Amino acid sequence: MRELYLELLFNYAKANKNVVIITGDLGFGALDNFFKELPDQIFNLGIAEQSIVSIAAGLASEGKNVFIYSIANFISLRVLEQIRNDLCYHRLPVKILAIGTGYSYGQLGFSHHATEDISVIRSIPNIMILNPSDQQEVRLSFKLSIETKIPVYIRLDKTTQEIHQKSLEKSFFPLKVIGNGDIIVLASGRIVKDVFDTLVQLDNITNRITLYSCPVIKPIRIDLTFLNSIPTISKLITVEEHNLSGGFGSMIIEKLNESKFDINLNKVIRIGINDVMVEEVGDRDYLIGNNKIISSLISELT
Amino acid sequence: MNNQTNKISRQIRLESIRLTTENNASHIGSIFSISDLLAVLFFGKIEQIGKTIINEKCDNFILSKGHAGLGLYITLNLKGILLDEELKSYYKNGSKLSGHVSHLGVSGVRFSTGSLGHGLPYAVGVALAKKISAQNDPVVVLVGDGELNEGTTWESALIARQFSLSNLLLVVDYNRMQSLGFTDDTLSLEPIEDKWVSFGWNVIRIDGHNHVEILTSLTEFNNSNFKTNRPTVIIADTIKGKGVSFMENNIDYHYKPLRSEEELNQAILELSK
Numbered sequence: 001m002r003e004l005y006l007e008l009l010f011n012y013a014k015a016n017k018n019v020v021i022i023t024g025d026l027g028f029g030a031l032d033n034f035f036k037e038l039p040d041q042i043f044n045l046g047i048a049e050q051s052i053v054s055i056a057a058g059l060a061s062e063g064k065n066v067f068i069y070s071i072a073n074f075i076s077l078r079v080l081e082q083i084r085n086d087l088c089y090h091r092l093p094v095k096i097l098a099i100g101t102g103y104s105y106g107q108l109g110f111s112h113h114a115t116e117d118i119s120v121i122r123s124i125p126n127i128m129i130l131n132p133s134d135q136q137e138v139r140l141s142f143k144l145s146i147e148t149k150i151p152v153y154i155r156l157d158k159t160t161q162e163i164h165q166k167s168l169e170k171s172f173f174p175l176k177v178i179g180n181g182d183i184i185v186l187a188s189g190r191i192v193k194d195v196f197d198t199l200v201q202l203d204n205i206t207n208r209i210t211l212y213s214c215p216v217i218k219p220i221r222i223d224l225t226f227l228n229s230i231p232t233i234s235k236l237i238t239v240e241e242h243n244l245s246g247g248f249g250s251m252i253i254e255k256l257n258e259s260k261f262d263i264n265l266n267k268v269i270r271i272g273i274n275d276v277m278v279e280e281v282g283d284r285d286y287l288i289g290n291n292k293i294i295s296s297l298i299s300e301l302t
Numbered sequence: 303m304n305n306q307t308n309k310i311s312r313q314i315r316l317e318s319i320r321l322t323t324e325n326n327a328s329h330i331g332s333i334f335s336i337s338d339l340l341a342v343l344f345f346g347k348i349e350q351i352g353k354t355i356i357n358e359k360c361d362n363f364i365l366s367k368g369h370a371g372l373g374l375y376i377t378l379n380l381k382g383i384l385l386d387e388e389l390k391s392y393y394k395n396g397s398k399l400s401g402h403v404s405h406l407g408v409s410g411v412r413f414s415t416g417s418l419g420h421g422l423p424y425a426v427g428v429a430l431a432k433k434i435s436a437q438n439d440p441v442v443v444l445v446g447d448g449e450l451n452e453g454t455t456w457e458s459a460l461i462a463r464q465f466s467l468s469n470l471l472l473v474v475d476y477n478r479m480q481s482l483g484f485t486d487d488t489l490s491l492e493p494i495e496d497k498w499v500s501f502g503w504n505v506i507r508i509d510g511h512n513h514v515e516i517l518t519s520l521t522e523f524n525n526s527n528f529k530t531n532r533p534t535v536i537i538a539d540t541i542k543g544k545g546v547s548f549m550e551n552n553i554d555y556h557y558k559p560l561r562s563e564e565e566l567n568q569a570i571l572e573l574s575k
Binding site: 020040043045046048050051052053054055056057058059060061062063064081082085086089090 | 405406412413414415416417419420422423424425426427428429430431432434435453454457458460461464465
């Protein structure tokens, strides 16, 4: 997904000379063509994330169309105040490409896990958060990110994932992925593919569930009115590769509350990281297993 | 020229002491510390170019020590950019003029600050954008000395030199006092000139209350911008609370407004001399 976004960005930058890409000494191998072919548009500003976000604000205030490339947790938690004060308060449409979502960098350790970024960033006004789960959602996210007039935090995983069959033009969310049942499963980001693969493997499950993907966390309203057309919702399950505290599932509960849906909140089950820290080494699958993310989903469905 | 800028700096001090006292607002000592710098930056014509270093729109200036925001609001008022009614609303409910400088709905303020260590990297971004667009317009950022404790200052010092931002001027208000005491007793910045020299910057040292020296340093920066590829720092030796005898070098006036009518009258008397 990262590669696709960068490919789209490369072509866009080639055609739009006011595009400036800045990196904090990251992107080994991923940004080579930018350095080679667009040397006047890409700047390695060194390992200085906090300054980089403020510098991005300065560049954007001069009319540059700025994209910051970094690792998700560095360019969210470490620079939170710079995002809040310098980008959001000034409404500067800087695009933050946050690479390696959730447990993607598994064995690299706790410092590299992006498992709280959605919670903290979504508490700031004037920002768009995108969390695509497959190549089509990346295409849509790219379009949304270059069209908006506010800062964008876009989570881009390194994997290539295919879920949606057709290109996506919809501008309301969530997006239906599979199924026609009365168990509603809502997920966001890379984990959508894991959920999708799990559901496909379960017998006759698609008659009982409907899976939706939410590539946009904010500010576009998540429209849950479709729930009204389902006669009885037996369960509503949210799945995220992120801390449950303030994350995607929390957001869905807030939306349900705002929309005054007649749904018993006991029927809403949030699956994710249950406010615990990783204390051992493991690859992504191992850590997801440790947190019982997919196994909890299966037990809710069977 | 000197007469004019002297009058301006006096007006900045008088108006700021009235407004902080009236509104029980803080940081008057920090405003007095930079009043002369603001006066010359915004009103001192550099002979060579026939204009001030800060442009007509005042959009090439960033006040990074946002707590001295009132000093900038008053300067902009004197420039005719900020209306009298707006200035009067300072610190009041429903106003746009917060204690720490804010740009929202405030003409002439380009960048909001208050959390320290944001102004310099932002200015680096502005200066870099101008360089990318093959412009050499100066970008001026004023920081407090306490602010040099922040890591982003030194990150930006490296970056500005690396990218040859000769159009960037950093002015350090070196009053040697920060929130709780003297900089030397907190995190000493000495040897301050050597630090900037070692980072590859042009370093100019001045008396930050001497208008001739301030103007000369701005002229020097202007020359350097076109002749070198280095950013410039002006280290301005200043006095916190400058202009009122009982406020000078008194840490109380970092946070506290004047305590009484008598103090205010005394201050106004001294400033009016």
